[in-house]
Every structure is written in structure tokens, then in C-alpha cells.
Amino acid sequence: MPVVDLATVSIRDLNRALHNLPENTNETGWTICNPGGRHSIAAGVDAPIDIEIDGHVGYYCAGMNKHAEITINGNAGVGLAENMMSGIVRVKGDASQAAGATGQGGLLVIEGNASARCGISMKGIEIVVKGSIGPMSAFMAQAGSLVVLGDAGEALGDSIYEARLFVRGEVKSLGSDCEEKVIGDEERTILSGLLGRAGIDVSVDGFRLYGSARRLYHFHIDNAY
Amino acid sequence: MSESLLSTPRTPPRFSATFDPYTISQIHRAAATGIYDIRGGGAKRAVPHFDDLLFLGASMSRYPLEGYREKCGTDVILGNRFASKPIKLKTPVTIAGMSFGALSGPAKEALGRGASAVGTSTTTGDGGMTPEERGHSQTLVYQYLPSRYGMNPDDLRRADAIEVVVGQGAKPGGGGMLLGQKISARVAGMRCLPEGIDQRSACRHPDWTGPDDLEIKIGELREITDWEKPIYVKIGGSRPYYDTALAAKAGADVVVVDGMQGGTAATQEVFIENVGIPTLACIHQAAQALQDLGLHRKVQLIVSGGIRTGADVAKALALGADAVAIGTAALIALGDNDPLLEEEYRKLGTTAGAYDDWQEGRDPAGITTQDPELAARLDPVKAGHRLANYLSVLTLEAQAIARACGKSHVHNLEPEDLVALTIEAAAMARVPLAGTDWIPGVPGRGL
Ligand SMILES: Cc1cc2nc3c(=O)[nH]c(=O)nc-3n(C[C@H](O)[C@H](O)[C@H](O)COP(=O)(O)O)c2cc1C
Numbered sequence: 001m002p003v004v005d006l007a008t009v010s011i012r013d014l015n016r017a018l019h020n021l022p023e024n025t026n027e028t029g030w031t032i033c034n035p036g037g038r039h040s041i042a043a044g045v046d047a048p049i050d051i052e053i054d055g056h057v058g059y060y061c062a063g064m065n066k067h068a069e070i071t072i073n074g075n076a077g078v079g080l081a082e083n084m085m086s087g088i089v090r091v092k093g094d095a096s097q098a099a100g101a102t103g104q105g106g107l108l109v110i111e112g113n114a115s116a117r118c119g120i121s122m123k124g125i126e127i128v129v130k131g132s133i134g135p136m137s138a139f140m141a142q143a144g145s146l147v148v149l150g151d152a153g154e155a156l157g158d159s160i161y162e163a164r165l166f167v168r169g170e171v172k173s174l175g176s177d178c179e180e181k182v183i184g185d186e187e188r189t190i191l192s193g194l195l196g197r198a199g200i201d202v203s204v205d206g207f208r209l210y211g212s213a214r215r216l217y218h219f220h221i222d223n224a225y
Numbered sequence: 226m227s228e229s230l231l232s233t234p235r236t237p238p239r240f241s242a243t244f245d246p247y248t249i250s251q252i253h254r255a256a257a258t259g260i261y262d263i264r265g266g267g268a269k270r271a272v273p274h275f276d277d278l279l280f281l282g283a284s285m286s287r288y289p290l291e292g293y294r295e296k297c298g299t300d301v302i303l304g305n306r307f308a309s310k311p312i313k314l315k316t317p318v319t320i321a322g323m324s325f326g327a328l329s330g331p332a333k334e335a336l337g338r339g340a341s342a343v344g345t346s347t348t349t350g351d352g353g354m355t356p357e358e359r360g361h362s363q364t365l366v367y368q369y370l371p372s373r374y375g376m377n378p379d380d381l382r383r384a385d386a387i388e389v390v391v392g393q394g395a396k397p398g399g400g401g402m403l404l405g406q407k408i409s410a411r412v413a414g415m416r417c418l419p420e421g422i423d424q425r426s427a428c429r430h431p432d433w434t435g436p437d438d439l440e441i442k443i444g445e446l447r448e449i450t451d452w453e454k455p456i457y458v459k460i461g462g463s464r465p466y467y468d469t470a471l472a473a474k475a476g477a478d479v480v481v482v483d484g485m486q487g488g489t490a491a492t493q494e495v496f497i498e499n500v501g502i503p504t505l506a507c508i509h510q511a512a513q514a515l516q517d518l519g520l521h522r523k524v525q526l527i528v529s530g531g532i533r534t535g536a537d538v539a540k541a542l543a544l545g546a547d548a549v550a551i552g553t554a555a556l557i558a559l560g561d562n563d564p565l566l567e568e569e570y571r572k573l574g575t576t577a578g579a580y581d582d583w584q585e586g587r588d589p590a591g592i593t594t595q596d597p598e599l600a601a602r603l604d605p606v607k608a609g610h611r612l613a614n615y616l617s618v619l620t621l622e623a624q625a626i627a628r629a630c631g632k633s634h635v636h637n638l639e640p641e642d643l644v645a646l647t648i649e650a651a652a653m654a655r656v657p658l659a660g661t662d663w664i665p666g667v668p669g670r671g672l
Binding site for chain 1: 260263347372374377378381404418419425427431432442444445447450451452459
């Protein structure tokens, strides 16, 4: 099973190797050590492989991931798993701004806290944050689910479209056109499924659901904020 | 009325220059609706433009080339700074980014056909890549916009180049806009939006802020595409010197600068007419920024916004651009604003030549619509042929001018070949006022 030491191997060589894996490769378990906060680690992977990164990563780790299961034993910089398509990305520490931004699919689990703009413009990705998230999270969130066990910062879900935001802690404030919704059976099932997939054993009770008030869907003078 | 009053000479009704009839109609419209006016197209007001420049042509000190036969190259390579697969085009006139959504499927196909026929590129837009346009475009530039609608790594790798859109000349600082009438099921699906809503695209990129972040973002896009694709950065004309310098510093292979006359599919009229600077004012500044960095011709410069003729193309190149991009003119070549459709334009309350309600989706030419019946009116083969003809004319015209100036390649045109007709144009383009040595603002050049 390949071990790549980023103290001696360049990001280019690492990503090239990951991109060039043949279909049905048997090199399915990769370990990356000494990431040293470098950017674009394992960006653009398109293979059903496991990648374990031992240490902290910089910007855009696991960007646009397809199929891979990537675990970061450390903290992650800006844009973790941005525009992820599928697969699972899990960070054991904290994530910086714009985690899961514009993600189209797959599951992102953040075991620590996430900074501002978590899930910004999300388009179908599912994000579970064990800690809290920063301000402007889920801005213009289009689809998918964001689950937060801790608190959410200011302007949660500003200009949100059809994404679901589940928060267990306090929400500092809601952004334009975001409102609390009643949690129905369908949402409970989704929430408990997500918690299960993230490996988190807490009750679905105690979460609140936020979504679009759909007041900004059509231009009208009374809609102007 | 008495005899004497009737015979008194009267002045004709006089309109105010400040409250002119158009302004008055705008106030009435605003008072009646309570919402700003949205339209397509670019700035319609007169601003200093390429028409305010002239070529000097060859004379005693310059040798012309024969106007038709002698070789005058037009090919251009874009993206050879860092990309392992730069783009090679036969003409420096490219098709600007216009989304499927803003444009119909047949219109996108026609753009691809026309551009491919003459060996140039076309560009996706704020709505993702359709198989039709990929299929019909030999060279396709894939836009990477703040909205990231339809963004995915497969299309990124299918593209021939990537254009990171920071801004657009019609609306620097504004995001895209597509009204509900055009959010059909297919458009909504591609953008992951509910059908029929008035859609506003983000105006800021979600996962990077500022030029230092952009450098890292470009690094990521290069990693994902294995450093093959040229990466463009498109900016709306507002602070072209600094924006071009920062884009180049962030690692762009190509910088696209779009002036305020540049078209849009839909934006507030007040935004289109009042934000941004003329194309003419952008080119010298952008070229100067690259020269100051020692990157002119290494980082290519594409200029857009109001390019109509081969003369415009030649003037943009002479001022330092490597290529130009056209949007509005390409749509007109496909058949937009055709006088043959006058009756239908009248029904829409407008007239051929002034139709700009592209946001409404009722385009009788079938170009800026998602209505299947209207879209079916545009024959992509015929329209593509018209576009190819038009692109050929632009190239031939630019060559004719270059030869008259004694250049064996259109890229050999230079600011020294130009003069300005007005002081404003001279100051903006940094070329002398015709018949003088005066370049306003340049020490040691005249007054
Ligand atoms: C119908 C239409 C749609 C457009 N859509 C986009 C877009 O999606 N992304 C973008 O960067 N620019 C878009 N533009 C701007 C063009 O890319 C280009 O900057 C502009 O049209 C150039 O000016 P011109 O129209 O005067 O040639 C659009 C323009 C038009 C006319």
C-alpha cells in the first residue's frame, strides 16, 4: 500500500500518481505523511480508494473529489473538499473557511469546528460538523444537508435555496430569507441517516431545521432587503 | 384664439437635456412598477470607443504590404506560460462566454459550429457545459464562475482551457441573473435550482477572496487538470491596471479584460450604464501592467466589449491585445435584431436594432430563449455558417488594415500606428491626437 512522504515528494507527483491510477487498481489504500499544510493535496481524485493524511493540510484538500474516502488526521485549510462530487472526506480536527463549498455530492464530516462559510453554495453535498460553524455558513445553499451539533454563527443560510440546515446548538442569527422549519418524518429520517453515516451517536431530538422562506425567489419590490 | 396670437412666431416644443424623453419614460416606468429595469446588452450611451481612433497607414517612412495576396498572419497561441497544452487559434477573434440558459441550445450549437469553422474558440457561461456545445466546439473554454453552476471535474478535464471569471464589463461587481421565464427544467437541473425562479448568481467566489487566494485556487485547478489547460482570468473593466497585474501575479496564463460596452444576458439598466469604464480605457492600462511585469505577450491579453468590425479588432491588437472576444456581435451574426423580424419585434413593443429584452426569453430569433418553439426557429447549421462568414470578414478586415500599416502579422500592429480623433480617446488610449504629438497625461508629449 503506497506511502507518500510529502517531505520528499511534490504535490504534483502525488496528484499525478493519484490521477493516473488505472481502473480496478489494487493500490487502494494510500497514506500521505508530512503534509505540512500544503495546498491541493489529493485534489481531483477520481477513484474508489482510501487516502489517509497524517497531519495538517492547506487549501483545497480533496477538492472536487470523486469516489475516494479521504481522512485527514489533523486540521484543514480553506475550501476543504470544495465542489466534492462523491465519496467521503473526514477531517479529525478543525476546518477553515468554505469547507464543502459548492459540493455536489458525497459526505463531508468535520469532527472539530468549521470556520466561516461552511457549506457555502452547496449543491447536494452532505456535511456533518461535530463542533460549531462560523458566520455566513450555507450562504446561497442550493441543495443537500448541513448538520451541526454545536452552534452556528451570524447570517446562517443567507439567500438559501433548497438545502436543509440542522443545528443542535444556538444560531446567532439567520440570514435573509432563511427561516426555521418544522422537522417532519422525512427530515428526521435524513438526519438520523446522516448522523449514522458520520458515526455520531446522538438523538435526532434537539435539532432544529432551517431552510428557505422562498420569499426571494421572484423579483418583487416587497422582496428587497 | 385671436388672430394676433396665431400669427405670433412660436418656439417648437423643447425637450430638456437633463430630463430628456428617455429619462422621463424611465421615471414613469419606475413610478408605475416600483422595481428597477432589467435588460440585456451592454452600455448604450456613447462613450469613447474604437471609432475615435484612426490608423495612419504606411507612408514615406513605412512600407505597406499588398492588400490581399501578401502574407499577413493572424494565428495566435494562448496559454503558453504554464499550460502544457496551450490553445492555438487561426484568428484572434474568439467567442465570449455566454451561458446555455441565457442562450438556447441551438444558439450555443451555432456558436460552436461557426467558431470551429474558422479555427477559433468558444466559451461556456454561467450554467455549465452542455454536450451539444462541447460536441460542436473544436476549442472550448470552460468558465469557472462564482456560482459554480454545473461545475464538475469531468467537464473541467473535457475543456481546452479554463476561464476564472472575476467580473464582466457590463457589471463589474455584479453576479449573473436569469429570470424565471428562462429557468426551464433543463436549465434548472444543470444549475441545481428550483424551476421557474428568478435566479441570481453569486457575485463573489465562494472559496477564495483576493489575489493571494486566487493564486492557490489556480494552483488547485492546475493540479486537477494536471497542468494541461491554459487558465484565463476574466475581469470587468474597472481598475484594469491593478486587476491585470494581480491576475498575472496570481498565475493566469491569459487575462481577459471586458469593458463597459460588453453585453450581458440580463442586468439592471442602472448597473449596465453606470458601473465600469469603456473598453478603450482598459486596453492601454492592461497592456501596460503586463509590460511593467515583463509579461506582455507571455501572458496573453484578450479584450472584449463592443468589438464589431475588423477595424475594432486591429485597434485592440495595436493597443496591446493578443486577441479579442465577441458576444453581442456574434449573436447579431446568428440573426439577433434582424429587420426581417420587425413585425414580431413590434409586438414586443420594440423595433429591430433596439431589442434588448433578452432576459424575457421571448426572442423571436430563437437565440436568447428557452422556449422550445422559439428556439427551434434557429437553424444551428445556417446560423453557424453566418457566424463563420462574419468571423472571416473580421479577420480579413483586420488583415487589410495590418497590411496597409506594413505588418506581416496582425500582432505587429502597435500604438505608433494609431492616432485619436478626440482628446478623450487620446488620453484613454495613450495615442496622440490626430495631427499633433499630444498625448494628454503623458509628460513630454506636447502641451
Ligand atoms: C447573452 C449574453 C450572455 C452572457 N453570459 C456571460 C456569462 O455567462 N459569463 C460571462 O463571463 N460573460 C457573459 N457575457 C459577457 C460576454 O462574455 C462578453 O464579456 C461580452 O459579451 C463582450 O462584449 P460584447 O457583447 O460587446 O462583444 C454574456 C453576454 C451576453 C450578450
